[in-house]
Amino acid sequence: MKRILIFLLFAATILCSGSAQNMSYSLNGTLEDKNIHTLYLISSNQVIDTVTVSRNGHFSFTGKVQAPRLAYITNTSSLPDATLNCTVILEQGILTMLPLDNYDGYKVTGSKSNDLMAEKALKSIELIHYYEGKPSGMIEYEKKWSSYLKKNVRNNKDNMFGLVCLSELTYYQNANDTRKLLDSFKPEIQETDLWKDLDESNYDNLGIIIGGKYKDFRMTDIHGNNISAKDIIATPELRYVLIDFWASWCNPCMNELPYLKDSHTRFSARGFQILGVSLDSSHDKWVKTVNENKMNWIHVSDLKGWQSTAVTLYGIKAIPANFLIDCKTGKIVAKDLRGEELAEKVAMFLARGR
Numbered sequence: 001m002k003r004i005l006i007f008l009l010f011a012a013t014i015l016c017s018g019s020a021q022n023m024s025y026s027l028n029g030t031l032e033d034k035n036i037h038t039l040y041l042i043s044s045n046q047v048i049d050t051v052t053v054s055r056n057g058h059f060s061f062t063g064k065v066q067a068p069r070l071a072y073i074t075n076t077s078s079l080p081d082a083t084l085n086c087t088v089i090l091e092q093g094i095l096t097m098l099p100l101d102n103y104d105g106y107k108v109t110g111s112k113s114n115d116l117m118a119e120k121a122l123k124s125i126e127l128i129h130y131y132e133g134k135p136s137g138m139i140e141y142e143k144k145w146s147s148y149l150k151k152n153v154r155n156n157k158d159n160m161f162g163l164v165c166l167s168e169l170t171y172y173q174n175a176n177d178t179r180k181l182l183d184s185f186k187p188e189i190q191e192t193d194l195w196k197d198l199d200e201s202n203y204d205n206l207g208i209i210i211g212g213k214y215k216d217f218r219m220t221d222i223h224g225n226n227i228s229a230k231d232i233i234a235t236p237e238l239r240y241v242l243i244d245f246w247a248s249w250c251n252p253c254m255n256e257l258p259y260l261k262d263s264h265t266r267f268s269a270r271g272f273q274i275l276g277v278s279l280d281s282s283h284d285k286w287v288k289t290v291n292e293n294k295m296n297w298i299h300v301s302d303l304k305g306w307q308s309t310a311v312t313l314y315g316i317k318a319i320p321a322n323f324l325i326d327c328k329t330g331k332i333v334a335k336d337l338r339g340e341e342l343a344e345k346v347a348m349f350l351a352r353g354r
């Protein structure tokens with residue numbers, strides 16, 4: 001369940017509240033892996049501190065922040081290459097990094113919000129293990145998890161725990177609902193970098209909702225042709241196009257493949273087409289996956305992974321993700337269709353257009 005694991009990385013984020021004053025913090029811990037000799041503190045893609053780990057695995061970061069600040073404790077200066085990655089909010093107080101109970105990884109404790117985030121990480125792991133491998137497991141997991149997130153946003157409008165729950169909840173709800181929740185947070189929380197990042201992203205994504213217009217982009221297909229989303233959607237014989245974001249390395253994406261193939265086979269003659277947008281960075285792996293799995297629809301990619309232009313345009317936070325476009329109006333009529341729901345929705349819209 002690759003996509004859920006992507007969420008889980010963020011679910012382990014350890015957050016807490018604090019005032020807007022200049023705050024001193026200390027962050028201590030003892031590593032189980034004695035082969036790690038240096039730790040990095042990364043925030044906003046920059047190394048803000050480095051410490052040497054003692055022979056017994058102990059380390060300590062100290063510093064000051066003006067507002068709670070999202071950061072990552074890693075064993076390398078490059079966040080994507082880190083094999084140890086523990087997320088923390090730097091704030092006033094004494095924080096401690098500890099092994100995550102009964103699981104690989106770490107948590108941070110030392111404040112109410114930190115402790116809540118540690119509980120949240122464990123809750124997510126437990127739900128994943130419960131639903132993994134079950135029929136419609138991902139769909140049931142997402143329903144349960146989104147409900148959990150909504151509850152915690154409602155109950156924590158005055159602290160960073162509620163804000164990080166909202167940052168995940170944005171995946172499950174439209175941008176208008178996220179806008180309302182963002183504006184309901186206390187003023188001091190709205191001064192944090194995380195709130196400002198979500199605020200900027202939300203304004204970018206307000207058009208990517210059901211009823212909004214699709215956004216055009218141009219990429220190269222597997223045959224080397226340069227085409228745009230508009231080229232496909234404007235094809236006269238097409239009535240609905242599913243823009244599907246996926247990657248060959250994404251197991252949940254591949255789990256959705258039977259449903260995509262079924263819908264394409266059943267409805268392509270009636271004006272339905274799929275535009276697959278790959279987040280692969282390897283051309284060979286991308287094309288090999290398409291060919292071996294007989295994914296007989298249109299495929300494009302700029303081979304930039306998460307830095308893809310389309311990822312930014314559509315506010316993609318995790319994959320698989322998809323948008324069903326009405327070719328006549330250019331409007332998004334459905335999004336994030338999973339399993340059998342895809343065929344049901346496509347059949348419903350095609351029937352309406354008769």
